[in-house]
Every structure is written in structure tokens, then in C-alpha cells.
Amino acid sequence: MELFLTSLLNGVTYGLLLFMLSSGLTLIFSMMGVLNFAHASFYMLGAYFGYVISTHVGFVPALLIAPLVVGAIGALIERYGVRRAHASGHVAELLFTFGLAFLIEEVVHLVWGKSPVPYKVPAALDGPLFTVFAATFPTYKAFMMAVSVGMLIALYAVLTRTRVGLVIQAALSRPDMVEALGHDVPKLFMLVFGGGVALAALAGVIGGNAFVTEPGMAAAVGTIVFVVVVVGGLGSLMGAFVASLAIGILQTFAIAIDWKVPGFERLTVSQTAPVLPYLIMVLILIARPRGLMGTRET
Amino acid sequence: MTRRLAMWALLLAALALAPLLFSKGFAISLLCQTGILVIFALSYNMQLGQTGLLSFGHAVYYGLGALFSIHALNLGYVPTPLVPLVGGAAGLVFGLLFGYVTTRRAGTTFAMITMGIGEMVAACSLMFPAFFGGEAGVSGNRALREPIAGLTFGPQIQVYYLVALWLVVCMIAMHLITRTPLGRIANAVRDNPERAQFVGYDPQAVRFHMVALSGLFAGIAGGLAAVNYEIVSAESLSALTSGQVLLATFLGGVGFFAGPVVGAIVVTLMSTVLAAYTQAWPFYFGTLFLVMVLFAPGGLASLAVLQKRLWEAGALREAFAVYARLAIPVAFAVGAAVLAVEMTYRGVRTPGAWLGAAAVLVVASWATRWTWMRSRDRWAVASTALEAKARA
Numbered sequence: 001m002e003l004f005l006t007s008l009l010n011g012v013t014y015g016l017l018l019f020m021l022s023s024g025l026t027l028i029f030s031m032m033g034v035l036n037f038a039h040a041s042f043y044m045l046g047a048y049f050g051y052v053i054s055t056h057v058g059f060v061p062a063l064l065i066a067p068l069v070v071g072a073i074g075a076l077i078e079r080y081g082v083r084r085a086h087a088s089g090h091v092a093e094l095l096f097t098f099g100l101a102f103l104i105e106e107v108v109h110l111v112w113g114k115s116p117v118p119y120k121v122p123a124a125l126d127g128p129l130f131t132v133f134a135a136t137f138p139t140y141k142a143f144m145m146a147v148s149v150g151m152l153i154a155l156y157a158v159l160t161r162t163r164v165g166l167v168i169q170a171a172l173s174r175p176d177m178v179e180a181l182g183h184d185v186p187k188l189f190m191l192v193f194g195g196g197v198a199l200a201a202l203a204g205v206i207g208g209n210a211f212v213t214e215p216g217m218a219a220a221v222g223t224i225v226f227v228v229v230v231v232g233g234l235g236s237l238m239g240a241f242v243a244s245l246a247i248g249i250l251q252t253f254a255i256a257i258d259w260k261v262p263g264f265e266r267l268t269v270s271q272t273a274p275v276l277p278y279l280i281m282v283l284i285l286i287a288r289p290r291g292l293m294g295t296r297e298t
Numbered sequence: 299m300t301r302r303l304a305m306w307a308l309l310l311a312a313l314a315l316a317p318l319l320f321s322k323g324f325a326i327s328l329l330c331q332t333g334i335l336v337i338f339a340l341s342y343n344m345q346l347g348q349t350g351l352l353s354f355g356h357a358v359y360y361g362l363g364a365l366f367s368i369h370a371l372n373l374g375y376v377p378t379p380l381v382p383l384v385g386g387a388a389g390l391v392f393g394l395l396f397g398y399v400t401t402r403r404a405g406t407t408f409a410m411i412t413m414g415i416g417e418m419v420a421a422c423s424l425m426f427p428a429f430f431g432g433e434a435g436v437s438g439n440r441a442l443r444e445p446i447a448g449l450t451f452g453p454q455i456q457v458y459y460l461v462a463l464w465l466v467v468c469m470i471a472m473h474l475i476t477r478t479p480l481g482r483i484a485n486a487v488r489d490n491p492e493r494a495q496f497v498g499y500d501p502q503a504v505r506f507h508m509v510a511l512s513g514l515f516a517g518i519a520g521g522l523a524a525v526n527y528e529i530v531s532a533e534s535l536s537a538l539t540s541g542q543v544l545l546a547t548f549l550g551g552v553g554f555f556a557g558p559v560v561g562a563i564v565v566t567l568m569s570t571v572l573a574a575y576t577q578a579w580p581f582y583f584g585t586l587f588l589v590m591v592l593f594a595p596g597g598l599a600s601l602a603v604l605q606k607r608l609w610e611a612g613a614l615r616e617a618f619a620v621y622a623r624l625a626i627p628v629a630f631a632v633g634a635a636v637l638a639v640e641m642t643y644r645g646v647r648t649p650g651a652w653l654g655a656a657a658v659l660v661v662a663s664w665a666t667r668w669t670w671m672r673s674r675d676r677w678a679v680a681s682t683a684l685e686a687k688a689r690a
Binding site for chain 1: 352354399402403405406407409410411413414415417418421422424425426537541544545548578580581584585587588591592595639642643
């Protein structure tokens with residue numbers, strides 16, 4: 001019971017963090033039709049910027065400034081990079097984001113070195129919040145959950161309750177029509193790309209100190225985020241939410257279980273944990289290419 | 299036809315004579331490394347260039363081929379020169395297996411499934427350490443067998459000629475595949491799958507065959523890597539290796555048979571020679587890749603072909619006049635950028651140096667732009683000649 005509860009709480013926290021990453025990716029994909037391979041790199045940049053800003057002016061300003069700065073960088077990259085690559089087709093666009101991920105990792109190597117930076121949880125949020133049986137639940141995890149849920153509500157409100165949200169939603173499915181009605185669709189693309197990147201950076205600011213801020217952190221979550229987006233259904237925010245939670249919970253549970261896998265001598269379930277998300281993704285892509293809740297094929 | 303034969307003869311002569319020119323141990327192992335990457339990149343191009351399938355998991359075939367080869371080397375039933383065949387067989391089997399799964403869809407889905415399979419196989423390496431060798435990898439010794447015709451394959455020079463032999467065999471085989479009906483239809487499927495299907499070919503079956511064949515050659519490259527390095531680690535299966543071959547192939551140019559060859563040479567040179575001078579080489583490499591994606595999506599080979607066409611159209615002089623004008627400001631801009639990167643890496647904090655570099659960068663960028671604006675007319679003359687020639 002104790003194991004179950006702690007695993008569930010950890011799984012939900014991890015899942016919510018995954019959702020922060022994948023919501024931005026989903027928005028960008030639904031609008032531009034191209035998967036941004038560099039998305040997790042912006043998560044990493046968010047963590048590093050968060051580290052630098054929080055050591056100078058504190059954690060709370062970092063929580064605001066870092067996503068804005070990284071989002072602005074993202075918007076500029078959309079304007080002068082992605083848009084230009086798009087002119088040469090989808091493959092060029094995909095390759096551009098792929099090369100960008102490679103380049104951002106190298107920039108991080110150059111500027112901050114190859115070893116982790118000491119990005120710490122702020123003192124005010126450090127410590128246990130409550131105790132479940134013998135295990136304590138850290139305050140910071142509750143804070144992460146609160147930020148994720150708050151972001152989910154804010155995103156939902158912006159998309160469904162504001163004029164900009166309505167135009168974005170319309171541009172997702174009928175960009176030509178929206179353009180004809182006099183809205184600046186390319187500018188909207190820039191806004192959505194920057195916004196999605198800012199969400200990833202926010203996840204980096206609050207995830208970077210909970211985990212480790214190091215140059216490999218983008219590669220570590222990069223592919224998992226793809227799994228989430230594909231399993232949930234490309235373009236579906238709700239699908240991304242469900243898939244994030246499912247994969248977060250599944251992975252934390254698999255790691256905690258030390259049963260033997262039937263038919264294998266020394267293999268335990270926890271050892272198979274890294275493979276599970278990819279296995280699910282491949283099966284989903286074969287059986288139901290539009291994912292759990294997607295409306296269009298990849 | 300005679301020209302093509304002459305090209306192959308030239309290649310053979312170059313491969314045979316190269317170790318005489320570059321006889322240092324480092325140069326010979328560099329040549330071996332290049333040869334292996336050339337086979338790997340050409341096999342990747344069978345998917346990306348010929349069939350239009352963007353794969354993010356090609357290292358699976360290379361890495362599994364290398365693993366099966368190193369185990370074959372250690373078991374000792376297969377003579378060393380034929381070990382790459384074990385890798386090729388493994389690559390083919392896994393190509394058939396994964397190809398059956400992946401080629402049911404093309405486009406982005408194919409890219410994602412290959413990435414998923416790549417990650418899955420890489421993650422498996424932690425689950426079965428007996429086969430994958432865990433963190434340390436699997437090591438072997440290529441010189442343990444009885445010598446064949448006096449060759450032990452211990453010295454690097456003998457391995458070089460083994461790599462060269464396999465390189466020539468694989469290059470000829472892959473080039474011939476481009477000229478078979480299968481190779482031609484792969485191009486048709488790449489360009490217009492609906493039409494290929496309408497004419498009576500099953501695009502999925504064509505893709506499946508091409509993926510399996512490309513797995514075969516990637517496996518041979520992996521087998522050669524096993525013989526050459528005498529160690530296979532989990533990294534050879536990883537996304538890093540998949541990314542490297544993708545970058546090399548695209549940088550060289552996917553539209554041409556020579557493209558991946560050029561790309562493989564450039565990547566090996568950058569990762570060894572340039573790396574000896576600066577640890578920031580991946581940064582320069584990544585920047586070069588992005589610049590190519592944005593400004594020359596055809597890769598380095600397409601730039602070479604452009605010069606050849608300009609020359610044929612008699613417009614090379616105009617084009618070179620533009621290049622010559624641009625060369626100086628571009629050189630200054632690149633120099634300033636390199637300076638800034640190196641200062642970042644070495645942690646230079648002198649404000650004067652930074653201001654100087656920034657000033658040169660800004661002025662040179664502006665000068666580049668200004669020169670380009672003023673050279674546009676001449677460039678237009680060159681490209682008009684090119685178009686006129688193309689229409690004639």
C-alpha cells in the first residue's frame with residue numbers, strides 16, 4: 001500500500017511534468033504539422049536559464065523571466081529558421097529541428113561545461129510536506145504539481161475563452177480561412193511556437209532542480225515526450241494529458257516492481273522499464289496511427 | 299559508360315595507393331574509419347535518398363551487425379575477412395524484421411517508428427548485458443585465427459585493405475542496386491507513391507525491400523567496425539550513431555550517389571582532425587549542418603554539381619566574380635564567430651576581446667549583406683545563363 005501510494009504520487013508528478021513539455025509540442029505540431037525535435041532542448045535551456053537567473057535574482061523571478069527569454073529565442077528561431085526551412089519541405093523542417101537540438105546541446109557544453117550545474121531547490125520549498133506511512137512527500141513535488149495544473153487550466157482558458165485562443169484554434173484547422181479574414185497567420189505561428197517553447201522552458205525551470213541540470217537532460221526526456229505526443233494522438237491536448245499521466249505512472253510503477261519476467265532467468269520488471277514507453281509507442285503507431293485521441297494520422 | 303568505368307578504376311587506384319601516401323598509423327586508422335562510415339552512409343542513403351524514408355534509428359542495423367560480428371570473431375568459426383558477412387546477415391535479418399513493422403507507413407510515422415525502435419533496441423542493451431556487453435561493451439581480438447595466405451589481420455594496414463575491399467564490393471553493389479528495376483521503382487515511390495501504386499507496384503513492398511537491403515549494408519559496415527576497433531559498445535546502437543549517419547548523409551547530399559561518400563569523409567575529418575584543434579568542433583559541425591539545411595538543402599554534392607553546370611553554361615566566370623567579392627567579408631564574419639566561440643569555450647572574460655569580436659562580427663555581417671545586394675545583378679546573369687542552358 002505504501003509502495004503503491006508513493007509510486008502513484010511520484011508517477012503523477014512525473015506525468016504532469018511530461019504534460020508541460022508535451023502540451024507545447026502538441027500545440028506546435030497541430031499548427032505547423034511538424035514535430036519539433038528540439039523541443040526538449042528548450043526544456044534544457046529553461047533549466048539552465050532558470051539556474052543562472054535564480055542564482056542572481058532568486059527563484060521566483062526566474063520562474064517568470066526564464067520562460068519569457070527562452071520563448072523569445074524560440075520565436076526568433078521560428079521566424080528566421082523554421083519558416084525558411086519549411087519552404088524546402090517537411091523533411092528539411094524536421095532536419096532543421098533535429099540539427100537545432102544537436103546545436104543547442106553543443107552550446108550548453110560550450111557555455112556551462114559537460115558536468116551538472118548546482119541548480120538547487122529553493123530553501124522555502126525544500127523539505128517534507130506530509131508523511132504517507134513512513135515515506136515523506138516533498139513540498140517541491142507538490143509545488144510542481146500545482147504549477148502544472150495551474151498551467152493546464154491557464155492554457156485551457158486562453159485557448160477557449162479568449163479571442164486570441166479562438167483565432168489560434170481556428171488557424172489550427174483552417175489557416176487559409178483565418179488568413180482571409182485578415183488575421184496575420186505567420187505572426188500567429190511565431191506566437192504559438194514561442195508560447196510552446198516557453199511552456200517547455202517553464203517545465204525546465206521547475207524540473208531542472210527537481211532532477212539534474214546537465215547537458216544530457218534534453219536527450220533523456222526528448223524521446224519520451226515524443227512517445228507521449230504520439231500515444232496521446234498528434235494534435236490532441238487532452239490526449240497528451242492522458243498519455244503523460246499514463247506513461248508517468250507506468251514508468252514509476254515499473255521501476256518499483258522487482259518481479260521476475262516470466263521466461264527469463266535474471267530479468268526483472270524494473271529492468272524493462274526503459275523499454276516500455278517505446279514498446280507502447282511502436283504498438284500504437286502500428287495499430288492506431290492517430291493515437292488515443294488524435295483526429296489525424298501522423 | 300567508359301567514363302563510369304574510368305571513375306571506378308580511379309577509385310580503385312586511389313584506395314590501393316592511399317596508404318602509401320598517408321603511411322602514418324593515425325592516417326591509416328583514419329582511412330579505415332572513413333571507409334566504414336562511407337558504407338554506413340551509403341546504406342542510409344538507400345532509405346533517405348533513394349526511397350524517401352527519413353529514419354532516426356539506422357544505428358540499430360549497424361550496431362546489431364557489429365555485435366553479432368564481434369561474437370562471431372570471438373567464437374572463431376568464421377575467418378576474419380568474412381566476419382563482416384555475419385554483420386551483413388544480422389543486418390538483413392533485423393532489416394526484414396523491423397522493416398516489416400516500420401514500412402507499413404511512410405513519412406513522419408516512419409521517422410517516429412524508427413526512432414521508437416532505435417530507442418527500444420538501445421534500451422534492451424541494458425536488459426541483456428550478456429549479449430550487449432553492458433557498460434563496458436564486448437571486446438574481441440581479430441588476430442587470433444590462423445593466418446590466411448600469410449595475413450593475420452593484426453597490423454592496421456591489413457585491416458585497411460580488408461576495409462577497402464569490402465568498401466569497393468559494397469559501393470559497386472549499392473550502385474548497381476540503384477540501376478535495377480527495384481532501385482528505379484524506389485525512386486518512383488519516393489517521388490509519387492500514389493502513381494507508383496497505380497502503375498501496379500506496391501509502395502509498401504518496395505520500401506520493405508529497400509529497408510531490408512539497406513540493413514544488410516549497414517550490418518556489413520558494423521561488422522567492419524567490429525573488426526577494426528575490436529570492441530563494440532552500446533553506443534554503436536544509440537541515437538547518437540543514428541544521428542551521426544543522418545547528419546553525414548544529409549551534409550554530403552542525399553540526391554547523389556557521391557553525396558554520402560563526401561559527407562562521410564567530411565564528418566570523419568571534422569571529428570578527428572578538427573577535433574584535434576578545438577573541442578568546439580561539434581558546434582561548428584552543427585552550425586554547418588543548419589546552414590546547409592537552410593541555404594543548400596541538396597548538400598555539398600549539390601553545390602559541386604551547381605559549379606559544374608555553371609561551367610557548362612559558360613557562366614562560371616560570373617559566378618566566381620560574385621564568390622570572390624563575398625569571400626573577404628564572409629571570411630571576416632566567420633573568423634569573428636570562431637573567435638567568439640573559442641573565447642566562450644576557454645572562458646575568456648576580457649571585455650575588450652569580446653567587444654572587438656562583436657564589432658568585427660557586426661561590421662563583417664553588414665558588409666556581407668551589402669556586397670550580396672550589390673552582386674545580385676552578376677549572380678542573376680549567371681543563373682539566367684544556367685536556365686537558358688537547361689531549357690536548350
